Amino acid sequence: MKLFKQLLVAPAALGLLAPMSAGATEVNVAGVSDYASVSQDVVAAEQVTSITQFSDVYPTDWAYQALSNLIERYGCVAGYPNGTYRGNRAMTRFEAAALLNACLDRVTEVTDELKRLMKEFEKELAIVKGRVDGLEARVGELEATQFSTTTKMSVNTFWVVGAASYGGDAKGYYDGSTLTDPTVKTADYAARTAGATSFSYDYRVFLDTSFTGKDLLRTRIRSGNISDLYAGNTVVGLWSQEYGYNSGTTLNVDRMFYQFPVGDDFKLTAGAVVRQDDMLAVWPAAYPASMTVDFFTYAGAPGAYNLATGAGGGFIYSKNDFNISASYLSVNGNNSDPNKGGLATDGAGSNGTVQFSYAPERWGIAAAYNYGSTDNGVGLYSGNGTPYANNLQVHGVTNSAALSAWWMPEESGFIPSVSVGWGINSTGDSSGNAPIKSSTSQSWYVGLQWDDAFLKGNALGFAVGQPTFVTSIDRRSSDDDFVADGNYAFELFYMFQVTDNISVTPAIHYFSRPLGEYTGAGVDTSESFNSFGGLIKTTFNF
Numbered sequence: 001m002k003l004f005k006q007l008l009v010a011p012a013a014l015g016l017l018a019p020m021s022a023g024a025t026e027v028n029v030a031g032v033s034d035y036a037s038v039s040q041d042v043v044a045a046e047q048v049t050s051i052t053q054f055s056d057v058y059p060t061d062w063a064y065q066a067l068s069n070l071i072e073r074y075g076c077v078a079g080y081p082n083g084t085y086r087g088n089r090a091m092t093r094f095e096a097a098a099l100l101n102a103c104l105d106r107v108t109e110v111t112d113e114l115k116r117l118m119k120e121f122e123k124e125l126a127i128v129k130g131r132v133d134g135l136e137a138r139v140g141e142l143e144a145t146q147f148s149t150t151t152k153m154s155v156n157t158f159w160v161v162g163a164a165s166y167g168g169d170a171k172g173y174y175d176g177s178t179l180t181d182p183t184v185k186t187a188d189y190a191a192r193t194a195g196a197t198s199f200s201y202d203y204r205v206f207l208d209t210s211f212t213g214k215d216l217l218r219t220r221i222r223s224g225n226i227s228d229l230y231a232g233n234t235v236v237g238l239w240s241q242e243y244g245y246n247s248g249t250t251l252n253v254d255r256m257f258y259q260f261p262v263g264d265d266f267k268l269t270a271g272a273v274v275r276q277d278d279m280l281a282v283w284p285a286a287y288p289a290s291m292t293v294d295f296f297t298y299a300g301a302p303g304a305y306n307l308a309t310g311a312g313g314g315f316i317y318s319k320n321d322f323n324i325s326a327s328y329l330s331v332n333g334n335n336s337d338p339n340k341g342g343l344a345t346d347g348a349g350s351n352g353t354v355q356f357s358y359a360p361e362r363w364g365i366a367a368a369y370n371y372g373s374t375d376n377g378v379g380l381y382s383g384n385g386t387p388y389a390n391n392l393q394v395h396g397v398t399n400s401a402a403l404s405a406w407w408m409p410e411e412s413g414f415i416p417s418v419s420v421g422w423g424i425n426s427t428g429d430s431s432g433n434a435p436i437k438s439s440t441s442q443s444w445y446v447g448l449q450w451d452d453a454f455l456k457g458n459a460l461g462f463a464v465g466q467p468t469f470v471t472s473i474d475r476r477s478s479d480d481d482f483v484a485d486g487n488y489a490f491e492l493f494y495m496f497q498v499t500d501n502i503s504v505t506p507a508i509h510y511f512s513r514p515l516g517e518y519t520g521a522g523v524d525t526s527e528s529f530n531s532f533g534g535l536i537k538t539t540f541n542f
Contacts, residue, residue, distance in 0.1 A: 048077060049071065051064070051072070054083065056085055070103065076102040078102070150210060150211060152208050154205075154541070155206070159201050159538045159540075160202075161536050162534060162535025165191070166186070166531050168185075168519075168528035170520040171527070173521065182523070186519075186521075190531070194234055206220050207220070220254055224247055226241060226244040236511060237383055237514075238294070239293065241383070242383075257269055265317055267318070269314050269327070271311070272311050273310070274309070275307055279315075280316075281317075282359045284364065284366035284368070288461065293489070296489070299402065300420065300422055300444050301423025302380060303423050304370040305370070305402060309331065310330045310333045312343070314326055321358055324356055325353070326354045330344070330348035332347060332349045333348065350378070351378045352370065353369070354368065354369050355369075363408065366404045369401050369402075372397070374394060374396055374397065378398075380425075384443075386467065386469050388518055389441045389468045398427040399425070402423040405419075406420070416449050416450045417450075419445075420446050421444065422442070422444040436473055436474065437474040439474070440470070442468070442469065443467055448463070459495040461494075465488070466486065467487060467514075469487055470485040484517055487511065487515075488512040490510045490512075492509075493507035494506060506536045510532050513530065
């Protein structure tokens with residue numbers, strides 16, 4: 001239709017196509033003769049294939065684009081034998097008829113070509129139409145049956161197969177309260193009680209609801225049969241897993257919180273079941289936060305980043321890559337007895353965290369402080385330290401600090417991402433009855449990860465560090481502050497990304513002296529004890 005509009009709106013064409021006025025008093029015979037001559041020249045001229053063949057047509061002409069389209073798309077414009085177009089001269093009715101006829105012929109040819117192509121691909125077009133109709137029907141069905149217009153559901157589950165072995169010449173096993181036969185090797189005792197291969201799972205359902213597009217109401221339902229001590233391990237607590245959830249295969253709600261922005265820079269979070277890291281601006285590591293053994297998921301500082309869960313709230317302030325996070329929660333917040341629960345009571349199990357971080361796109365640094373009332377449930381557990389360090393945080397208050405940094409390369413390749421972290425904890429006994437007045441413990445780690453290692457989408461990781469170990473103590477009954485609680489942990493994993501939804505991660509670990517001060521039943525700490533193990537974790541996301 002553009003062609004006909006261009007012909008009809010051209011003033012010269014309209015004027016020449018209109019009937020000659022009956023009232024005309026003057027007729028320029030010479031002019032008519034000129035037009036007749038021009039008409040013969042135009043009809044006799046050859047068709048042109050490019051507008052550049054006209055010597056008197058320029059890009060600044062108002063009809064340049066329209067003329068170019070007629071020539072290059074339809075090839076129905078002719079010029080004068082001398083290579084000119086004479087665009088400012090008027091047309092005769094004969095010229096207009098010749099031009100219109102030539103263009104109609106070309107349009108007819110194009111139409112015939114389209115019909116031929118449609119005939120040739122008739123079957124394919126029918127298939128495409130059928131698929132489109134099917135998609136429209138499925139979309140309509142989904143819209144009619146969706147359970148919510150505001151909630152998105154996602155699921156991930158972990159299957160873990162693994163086992164541990166033990167070595168060393170230490171004898172007896174002591175966990176701070178129980179002593180086994182001191183004539184039996186610790187490795188033999190551990191093999192008998194925690195040496196079997198286990199196969200277990202963790203299953204999580206996320207229900208994320210947004211009412212404004214910027215807020216988040218998260219409900220997480222979880223089930224699992226993974227023991228808190230991996231593979232039912234009652235000897236080496238470091239085999240614990242972050243995903244080591246044991247609900248007896250029942251479904252439980254283990255997250256329920258609401259997060260919403262206030263202005264451009266603040267975000268508030270509150271919930272009846274909220275975890276410490278849900279209220280942090282950044283997780284201070286590039287190393288995977290949920291890969292294999294527990295210690296390496298805590299950014300090297302499981303005291304400050306203890307991942308306590310309970311009732312509470314917090315805020316996040318973010319401006320120009322600088323962030324401040326502050327939060328409070330009570331692990332016993334659902335209990336109205338002030339001696340056993342409540343918010344900010346003696347029995348609350350209070351956990352307060354402040355984090356300062358600077359996190360541009362590929363690197364960052366963070367410092368954190370945590371206050372934990374260890375009398376009522378906040379503090380280290382067996383997956384993050386030696387038995388000695390864990391036992392010293394049973395009573396009192398623990399003040400923890402952490403310093404972490406991370407860096408990621410711009411492109412994956414030979415250079416890995418690097419994460420480092422260090423933590424220090426000071427615990428004071430509030431009961432007045434424990435043999436230890438106070439203690440200091442520390443931890444650190446370095447984690448490396450190579451993305452797209454060997455194959456695109458896969459990842460290789462290695463980490464080394466010291467899980468929380470006691471570095472100094474103040475005993476009530478002695479001035480002796482010697483402690484031999486040091487230990488080391490190593491991790492190596494390779495993640496195969498089988499599909500977009502399935503990954504398989506084999507990993508091996510080695511713990512050097514995981515019992516720390518209690519090696520050799522707490523009597524001969526010079527004796528050796530170690531643990532080596534492996535696991536295969538399969539992750540499903542959908």
